Amino acid sequence: MKSSLTMEQIEGIDVRRRRPRPLPYLLLLPALLALVLMLGFPLIRLVTLSLQDFGLKQQFGAPAEWVGLKNFREILSDDQFWQVLRRTIVFCAVNVMLTMVLGLAIAMLLNRLGKWMRLLTMTGLMLAWSMPALTATVIWQWIFDTQYGIANWLFGRQGQSWLSNPLTFYFVATIIVVWMGIPFVAFTLYAGLTQIPSETMEAASIDGATPWQRFLDIVVPSLKPILLILTSLSVLWDFRVFTQIYVLQSAGGINRDTNLLGVYAYRTSIGSSHFDRGAAIAIVMVLITVLLTLVYLRSMVRQEEL
Amino acid sequence: MTATLDSMTLVPQPQRVEERSRKRGGNIVPNVLAVIVFLISTFPVYWMVLTSFRRGVDIQRPTPQFVPSPGTLQNYRKVFNRDFFWTAVQNSLTVTLSVLALALLLAFLAAVAVSRFRFRGRKAFIIMILLVQMVPAEALIISLFRILDGWQLVNTILGLTLTYLAFVLPFTIWTLRGFVANVPKELEEASMMDGSTRLRAFMTITLPLVAPGLVATGVFAFIQAWNEFIFALVIMNKPDKQTLPVWLQAFNEGAKGTDWGGVMAGSTLMAIPVVIFFLLVQRRLASGLTAGAVKG
Numbered sequence: 313m314k315s316s317l318t319m320e321q322i323e324g325i326d327v328r329r330r331r332p333r334p335l336p337y338l339l340l341l342p343a344l345l346a347l348v349l350m351l352g353f354p355l356i357r358l359v360t361l362s363l364q365d366f367g368l369k370q371q372f373g374a375p376a377e378w379v380g381l382k383n384f385r386e387i388l389s390d391d392q393f394w395q396v397l398r399r400t401i402v403f404c405a406v407n408v409m410l411t412m413v414l415g416l417a418i419a420m421l422l423n424r425l426g427k428w429m430r431l432l433t434m435t436g437l438m439l440a441w442s443m444p445a446l447t448a449t450v451i452w453q454w455i456f457d458t459q460y461g462i463a464n465w466l467f468g469r470q471g472q473s474w475l476s477n478p479l480t481f482y483f484v485a486t487i488i489v490v491w492m493g494i495p496f497v498a499f500t501l502y503a504g505l506t507q508i509p510s511e512t513m514e515a516a517s518i519d520g521a522t523p524w525q526r527f528l529d530i531v532v533p534s535l536k537p538i539l540l541i542l543t544s545l546s547v548l549w550d551f552r553v554f555t556q557i558y559v560l561q562s563a564g565g566i567n568r569d570t571n572l573l574g575v576y577a578y579r580t581s582i583g584s585s586h587f588d589r590g591a592a593i594a595i596v597m598v599l600i601t602v603l604l605t606l607v608y609l610r611s612m613v614r615q616e617e618l
Numbered sequence: 619m620t621a622t623l624d625s626m627t628l629v630p631q632p633q634r635v636e637e638r639s640r641k642r643g644g645n646i647v648p649n650v651l652a653v654i655v656f657l658i659s660t661f662p663v664y665w666m667v668l669t670s671f672r673r674g675v676d677i678q679r680p681t682p683q684f685v686p687s688p689g690t691l692q693n694y695r696k697v698f699n700r701d702f703f704w705t706a707v708q709n710s711l712t713v714t715l716s717v718l719a720l721a722l723l724l725a726f727l728a729a730v731a732v733s734r735f736r737f738r739g740r741k742a743f744i745i746m747i748l749l750v751q752m753v754p755a756e757a758l759i760i761s762l763f764r765i766l767d768g769w770q771l772v773n774t775i776l777g778l779t780l781t782y783l784a785f786v787l788p789f790t791i792w793t794l795r796g797f798v799a800n801v802p803k804e805l806e807e808a809s810m811m812d813g814s815t816r817l818r819a820f821m822t823i824t825l826p827l828v829a830p831g832l833v834a835t836g837v838f839a840f841i842q843a844w845n846e847f848i849f850a851l852v853i854m855n856k857p858d859k860q861t862l863p864v865w866l867q868a869f870n871e872g873a874k875g876t877d878w879g880g881v882m883a884g885s886t887l888m889a890i891p892v893v894i895f896f897l898l899v900q901r902r903l904a905s906g907l908t909a910g911a912v913k914g
Contacts, residue, residue, distance in 0.1 A: 333735070333737070335731075335735065336731040336732075336734075336735035336737045336740070337731075337737070339727040339728060339730055339731035339735075340727070340728050340731045340732075340743065342723075342724045342727060342728075343724040343725060343727065343728040343787055343791060344728075344743075346720075346724060346780070346783050346784050346787060347746075347750065347784055347787060347788070349780070349784070350762070350780050350781055350783065350784030350785075351750055351753065351758070351784045351785075353765065354758045354761040354762040354765055355753070355758065355761070357761035357762075357764060357765055358757065358758060358760060358761035361760065361761050361764065366764075418655055421648055421651055421652060421655065422652075424645065424648045425648055425649070425652050426649075429648075429649055429652045430652075432652070432656055433652045433655050433656050433659075435656075436655065436656035436657075436659035436660045437655070437659050438896075438897060439659060439660050439663050439893065440659040440660070440662070440663070441896070442889075442892060442893045442896035442897060443662075443663065443889060443892075443893070444841075444844070444845035444863070444888065444889060444892055445845065445847065446845065446847050446863045446866060446867060446888070447666070447866075447885040447888055447889045448662070450866065450867075450870050450881060450882075450885050451662045451663070451665065451666045451882070451885060452662060453870070454665070454666075454669065454878050454881070454882065455662060455665065457875050457878065458875065459678075459875065460677060460678050460679075460875075460878065462665070462682045465680070465681065465682055491658070491659075491662070495659070548752055551754075552754040552755075552756050552757075554756045554847075554848050555847045555848065558847075558848075558851075559867060559870070562867070562870075562871045563870075563871075563874075563875070573756075574754065574756035574757075577756065577757060577760065578756065578759065578760075578848075578852075581760040581763075582759070582760065582763060582852055587760060587764060590760050591760050591761060594756075594757035594758070594760050594761075595757070597754055597756070597757045598753065598754065598757050601752055601753070601754050601757075602752070604752075605749065605752040608752070609745075609748060609749070
């Protein structure tokens with residue numbers, strides 16, 4: 313009899329019984345229920361919404377008709393949608409690039425600092441990291457305030473209205489997103505850097521490698537897995553940025569020219585009751601996210617066994 | 619390279635760091651750069667607190683003053699007396715604490731299931747937990763709003779709590795799973811050999827060892843729920859149902875740049891609990907964010 317036991321059963325706590333046990337399923341049940349109810353169900357409803365005719369009338373009880381892919385045809389043939397999508401991709405790319413480059417630079421800086429300076433710098437970064445997105449945005453909005461903001465004083469531009477021009481609007485939004493994103497990236501990369509044996513670096517410099525060569529040949533390859541995961545995470549986060557844009561828009565008042573995908577879906581659906589088209593936009597957003605996630609998961613699964 | 623992420627969670631070996639800093643610490647350029655990084659990181663927060671204690675006339679000076687001057691509590695008094703501030707605090711606390719308690723309980727049970735048992739569907743569940751974290755809340759809010767509306771849960775604490783619960787659960791399960799798996803089950807088994815029941819062994823051996831993990835994950839759930847803006851904006855759309863972030867943004871929007879003292883006082887009040895909690899547990903959170911880095 314003993315020989316018929318599988319490895320798993322031998323390793324498991326309970327070697328006595330071999331029937332599938334209900335206990336783990338019972339333990340999972342409450343969490344699973346919450347996830348299915350509040351995530352799974354909305355996801356399905358999002359798909360059905362996007363295939364229906366669902367506007368103001370349906371919101372007040374009129375039956376919703378099935379219209380197939382009409383909503384998708386509508387948004388895909390809408391110039392504004394493509395404009396928003398392009399903008400979102402560019403915004404995301406710029407922000408991720410800045411976050412990663414500056415984050416890596418700061419991580420390397422941390423690695424070269426003395427104990428006290430490093431502690432000081434890390435404490436500062438931590439403070440920035442801990443700020444809620446909303447408060448951070450409101451603070452930067454105040455810094456870039458048209459009348460009394462210190463940015464205008466600093467740049468010597470009295471009365472410049474940063475948030476009512478798309479370019480400067482994105483400039484401010486980028487500062488906020490990057491400011492908030494850097495600490496996590498810098499800390500994680502710094503932790504990675506401390507794992508590179510200092511002997512390796514010393515050996516390389518004795519062999520005559522320039523700092524740049526050491527960076528390319530030792531630092532980057534050693535950090536590659538972490539860099540990959542951090543980049544994917546940043547892409548996912550910056551692609552869906554909402555709060556910063558929403559709040560800055562409410563101050564700047566040029567929604568149409570500054571919408572990014574998330575805010576656009578929100579304004580189309582909840583803002584102006586076109587739930588059907590809003591859902592279609594959201595589906596596009598989810599699909600892009602799924603694609604990006606696959607990249608992330610691949611690098612992650614390679615990192616560890618589940 | 620597989621080891622990198624796992625070992626990342628460890629504190630860098632102090633000896634090596636010490637050695638390094640002695641060698642390189644004296645350089646002037648890195649120190650100057652470090653000061654710049656520090657200033658850029660902290661200045662906005664400093665500016666928020668400073669502004670919150672300033673009188674209107676001082677806030678509106680053409681040349682900003684960067685050092686604290688004799689201040690006023692007027693802005694805070696204004697916030698405390700503003701309509702719905704205390705209701706918002708109450709709503710935020712209720713939702714946040716409910717999410718915290720529910721998330722910890724549910725996540726703990728699930729974490730025990732996936733890290734203590736081998737069963738069919740376990741791997742699928744773990745992958746689902748990972749995947750689900752990536753679903754953008756910004757997309758789901760549309761259908762979620764319709765659903766909650768149908769269930770008469772719009773503008774209710776229950777509706778918002780359930781929503782937050784679902785969105786913090788994946789991360790809390792993922793992190794707790796690492797903590798539970800890190801407690802060797804041999805410890806439990808030993809205690810069971812000595813005659814205690816499995817439940818007893820679990821309660822007396824594993825639970826205390828997982829407690830730091832529960833604190834860290836709990837704080838994470840707290841911060842998430844306390845800060846959340848989009849769902850609250852959509853689901854709690856009546857003034858007396860607002861949570862603190864929605865209240866603050868309404869205040870900010872209404873002030874139209876005329877009351878920075880008040881808005882900054884509100885921001886400071888909202889940020890304080892988060893900053894405190896965050897600083898308490900950031901190391902554990904950082905490692906959890908990248909990989910849940912411990913093996914299960």
